[in-house]
Amino acid sequence: MNPVIEKVYQIGIIPVIAFNSVEEALPLCKALADGGLPAAEVTFRTACAEECIKLIHEQMPEMLLGAGTVLTKDQADRAMAAGASFIVAPGFDPEVCRHVIDKGGIMMPGTCSAGEMQQAMNLGCEALKFFPAEANGGVGMLKNIGAALKSAKWMCTGGVNAKNVNDYLGYDQIFAVGGTWMCKSDVIKAGQWDKITAMCKEAVDTMLGLKLVHIGINSANEEEAMATANAIAGLLSMKVAPGNSSIFVGNKEFEIMKKPGRGTHGHIAIGCNNVDRAIYHLSRRGVKFDLDSKNVKNGKTISCYLADEIGGFAFHLVQA
Known part of the structure; x- marks a missing residue:
């Protein structure tokens, strides 16, 4: 397994973040790391995403950073240059996948059907995103597909929460999940960093099930x-x-x-x-x-x- 994908697997839960401003980047990531989740998928839905990734990469190199909602080759280039270790897309675009892989990057395209998954794997994608997970049948859907695509590895996002996280992570072909329940946008806007740290600790404890x-x-x-x-x-x-x-x-x-x-x-x-x-x-x-x-x-x-x-x-x- 690629070292970056192995790290994603070990962490298990990847917080998905849409930053409102660059000023949020460092305190939020410190709160995540203090709570046991030193990782973030920073979505390109906001204008400050690229700058946030660059700042976090420079100031907190221990954070594992991904860029999410990457729709174009240009966005992928900017994300990787800023310090993103992996690229995540909401859908499957063969051209963007091929571009990222040809540049030596890790591409996790969004897929929701066996056909998309097979094509992405044949392009060289070692890890796939299953999105939106709950709306597309959740774990049951992947167990049916996984019986045929035995080498497929999924990170699931979309509807994953504290109540169902272990349903997903309990299936061996799901190597990680992405979620927002431990860092809701209103909590981020309010700067309630201690609350985010506490929610992350709770998420990790739930996931481990000691x-x-x-x-x-x-x-x-x-x-x-x-x-x-x-x-x-x-x-x-x-x-x-x-x-x-x-x-x-x-x-x-x-x-x-x-x-x-x-x-x-x-x-x-x-x-x-x-x-x-x-x-x-x-x-x-x-x-x-x-x-x-x-x-x-x-x-x-x-x-x-x-x-x-x-x-x-x-x-x-x-x-x-």
């Missing part, structure tokens, strides 16, 4: 493990299910190891909607990971341990 899955308890041997399992099962009226290397209690809420495993006392599994995305966002919050422990299956990370113990327990993220 939750306790199970607690693993180390034992010296199988006999000790069974005694511990029976004690917990008796206390909570749960079933006991012996396995090869451990004994599960209840619906696998407890895993009693038959010999000492990772962690001084054991391990705690935290479920999430996407392990790669959780690693990216939690790393930005200062969490350190043992990346050598990553377990990848069919190209997708399904688990990874934190580098450090907490309270004598090893922690790892698992695909929920």
